[in-house]
Amino acid sequence: MIKEMIKVRGLTKRFKDKVALDNISFDVNMGEIIGIVGHNGAGKSTLINSMVDIYKPDAGAVEFVFDHKSLYDHIGVQMQKSFYESKAKVIDLCKLYKKLTNSDVDIDLMLEEYELIEEKNNYVKFLSGGKAQRLSILLTLIHQPEVVFLDELTSGLDPVARRKVWEVLKEINQKKNVTIILTSHFLDEIEYLADRIIILDKGKMAYMGGVSAAIEQYSNGEKIIEFQIKDDKASFKLMKYNAITLTDGRYQIRTREEEKVLTELINEVGINNLVVKSPTLEDVFLRIAGYKLDEEGRIVHE
Numbered sequence: 001m002i003k004e005m006i007k008v009r010g011l012t013k014r015f016k017d018k019v020a021l022d023n024i025s026f027d028v029n030m031g032e033i034i035g036i037v038g039h040n041g042a043g044k045s046t047l048i049n050s051m052v053d054i055y056k057p058d059a060g061a062v063e064f065v066f067d068h069k070s071l072y073d074h075i076g077v078q079m080q081k082s083f084y085e086s087k088a089k090v091i092d093l094c095k096l097y098k099k100l101t102n103s104d105v106d107i108d109l110m111l112e113e114y115e116l117i118e119e120k121n122n123y124v125k126f127l128s129g130g131k132a133q134r135l136s137i138l139l140t141l142i143h144q145p146e147v148v149f150l151d152e153l154t155s156g157l158d159p160v161a162r163r164k165v166w167e168v169l170k171e172i173n174q175k176k177n178v179t180i181i182l183t184s185h186f187l188d189e190i191e192y193l194a195d196r197i198i199i200l201d202k203g204k205m206a207y208m209g210g211v212s213a214a215i216e217q218y219s220n221g222e223k224i225i226e227f228q229i230k231d232d233k234a235s236f237k238l239m240k241y242n243a244i245t246l247t248d249g250r251y252q253i254r255t256r257e258e259e260k261v262l263t264e265l266i267n268e269v270g271i272n273n274l275v276v277k278s279p280t281l282e283d284v285f286l287r288i289a290g291y292k293l294d295e296e297g298r299i300v301h302e
């Protein structure tokens with residue numbers, strides 16, 4: 001049964017005459033992972049800050065299923081940057097957070113789950129970026145919140161470290177049914193983790209829904225065809241397809257007539273290294289946020 005955890009209604013936040021959030025409404029269900037995406041300054045952090053009582057909204061309201069007075073007993077919030085006492089050891093921080101939050105978790109078990117057990121007696125300042133981020137998530141979850149907010153989940157991490165963070169989150173979501181609301185600039189991360197996404201564009205909610213529904217809705221059945229041409233002299237034949245040149249010299253065509261275009265490219269133009277793709281969340285995001293690739297493959301505002 002779907003249980004609503006959070007209701008956001010008409011949330012609006014201004015900074016002087018800047019409208020950072022403009023009348024945002026949505027629901028979050030128990031056990032969901034919601035991904036918030038948007039360009040720099042779109043309002044992602046402001047949305048999280050307004051949901052967790054850090055900012056007081058100018059209009060609208062956020063209702064949680066639990067009593068607002070004990071909000072922080074039920075939620076965990078990890079902000080964009082976490083700073084910890086540099087002289088602290090991993091175990092010291094875990095014990096401190098456990099004590100402060102009156103938690104009864106088994107710290108060793110948590111350190112095992114987050115693949116940090118071998119760092120237990122190490123100084124926090126010596127942890128790698130990925131491990132420091134996993135520790136930060138662990139500390140955010142030490143009081144076993146039902147909902148966790150994570151701002152800029154894996155910024156600054158390498159691909160392997162990012163994937164480890166993803167696995168940790170999937171695990172706590174699936175095994176412990178923790179509801180997760182996260183922001184990220186990495187659309188592959190959002191595509192992998194999120195059940196539903198919110199696309200913010202200049203403080204407005206441009207889209208709320210499933211990832212595959214977004215791709216379906218905004219791609220209009222389009223396919224992306226990428227290829228090289230065998231003979232550069234044939235490039236004029238690509239004009240009718242509005243082909244763009246990618247940075248690596250290959251061409252890209254977007255079309256709803258995949259079969260017809262492919263047949264023509266093979267028979268009339270002469271191509272190799274062919275790749276046919278469906279649009280990704282990144283393509284959809286660029287489109288919703290009003291961006292497209294120009295004929296030289298650069299991202300430009302429409």
Ligand SMILES: Nc1ncnc2c1ncn2[C@@H]1O[C@H](COP(=O)(O)OP(=O)(O)OP(=O)(O)O)[C@@H](O)[C@H]1O
Nearest residue numbers: 015018019020038039040041042043044045046047
């Ligand atoms: N405390 C503040 N005082 C004044 N303006 C602010 C404040 N916080 C955010 N803003 C402005 O509100 C808008 C939204 O900012 P916000 O930080 O929420 O965006 P964001 O999507 O999280 O951006 P980024 O991806 O760069 O972190 C921006 O124009 C920003 O300059």
